Amino acid sequence: MTDGVVERSRPRDRILETARDMFHKHGIKGVGVDAITEAAGTNKMTLYRHFESKDELIVECLRANAAKAGAMWDAFEAEFPGDKLAQLHAWVRKAAAMLNADGRGCDMANAAAELTEPDHPARLVIKELKEAQRERLVALCRGAGIGQAELLADTLSLLFEGARVSVQTVGAEGPSTQFVRMAEGLIVSFRGTAAG
Amino acid sequence: MTDGVVERSRPRDRILETARDMFHKHGIKGVGVDAITEAAGTNKMTLYRHFESKDELIVECLRANAAKAGAMWDAFEAEFPGDKLAQLHAWVRKAAAMLNADGRGCDMANAAAELTEPDHPARLVIKELKEAQRERLVALCRGAGIGQAELLADTLSLLFEGARVSVQTVGAEGPSTQFVRMAEGLIVSFRGTAAG
C-alpha cells in the first residue's frame, strides 16, 4: 500500500501523503489523526510538531492536490506545445480516465460537502483551486479559437464535476459513461459556431 | 427555525424532519443524535424507540428526500398534463431554483461523499433514487419526441449534478449561473436532430 511512502522519506511528507490517500478513500471526518500517523509509520506527536491542527493538515492536503492538478495542466502544455485544441482533447481524455480510476469523486468537492462551517480555512483553498482550474480551461478553449470560450469551459467543467459525483452515487456504469461523447460533441458544436 | 415542526406532530415525524434539515445543513457526520433530538424538542431514548440506529435514521431521511423528489415530478405532470416538453422545461426551471436555494449540494451526493463504506445501507437507497430520477428524466425526453433521449437526459443530469457541487465549492456566482442557458441550448440542439 503506502509502504513505499513510509520507507524512506521525512515524517512530514509521509504524513501528508498518507493523509491525502486516507482522506480521499474514507473522507475527512472518517479518518482520525491516530489512524493517519499509524499508517504513515509515525506517531501523533510528530504530526502535531509539523501541523498545528488537523484542520491545517487538511488544508495542506488540499494544497498538495492543487499542486498535482497544476502539474497535470503543465503536462498538457508539454505534450502539445502551443496546440490548445489538442490540449483540450487531452483534458477530456484525462478527465475520463479519472472517472474510471476509483469510485470516489473529487477531493475538493467531497471536502466541501463535509466541511460545512462557512469560515472553515479549507473552503478558501477549495474555492481558489476550483477557480484556477476554471481559468485554465477557459484559456484552453479561448486558445483553441472557440468563440464562446467561457460558456464551453463552464459547460465542460459542470459535466465533469457531475460525472464525478455520478460515479460516486450510481457507479461507473451510469450516465458518466457518456462523458467523452458529450464533451467531444460540445467541442465540435462550439467550434462550428466560432463566429458566435 | 424548525419550531413549526416541533410544535404539533409526532416525535417520530419531528425527529425525521429535524434530522433531514440538520443533515442537509451540517452533513451527516457533523451532527450527533443528541443535537437532533434536542432540536426536535425530544430526547435520545425516543429516537431509539423509533429508529434502531443512526444509520437507519439516515436511510429514512434519504427515503423521505426521495419521496419529496417524487412529488416534484408528479407536480410537473399535474401542471402540464401530457405535455412532456413543457414538463422538461419545468424541470430546468426547478433545477435552477434549487441551485439558488442555498449553498448546499444534493443530499444524496453529499451523503455518498461522507458514507464511504461500500456496504453502507444508505448507498443502496442513494443508487436507487438516482436511477429512478434518471429514468424520469429519460421518460420526459423521450416523451418530448427527442431522438437521443437517453443521451440528453444523461447530459442534463450531469450538468445539474455538476452545478450543485459547483455552488458548494465556488458559490452561486460560478459556472452554475449558466445552467439554464446550457440546458435550454442542449434541448434545442437535440430537438433539431430528432431524426438522429
Add this chain to the structure above:
DNA sequence: TCTGGAAGTTACAGACCGGTAACACCCTAG
C-alpha cells in the same frame, strides 16, 4: 566524542460519540 535537534513513546485530559437501563410521567381508551 559530544551535543542538539528531530523523532518515538507513553500516558493523559476533556470532550463527544452512539447506544442502553431504569424509572417517572402523562394522556387517552376502555
Add this chain to the structure above:
DNA sequence: CTAGGGTGTTACCGGTCTGTAACTTCCAGA
C-alpha cells in the same frame, strides 16, 4: 377510574476524537 403505551428524564457505558505533557531514543554534524 383504571390500565397501559408512548414519552420524558437522568445517568451511565465503552469507545473514539483532537490535542498535550513529559520523557526517552536516535542520529547527524562539529
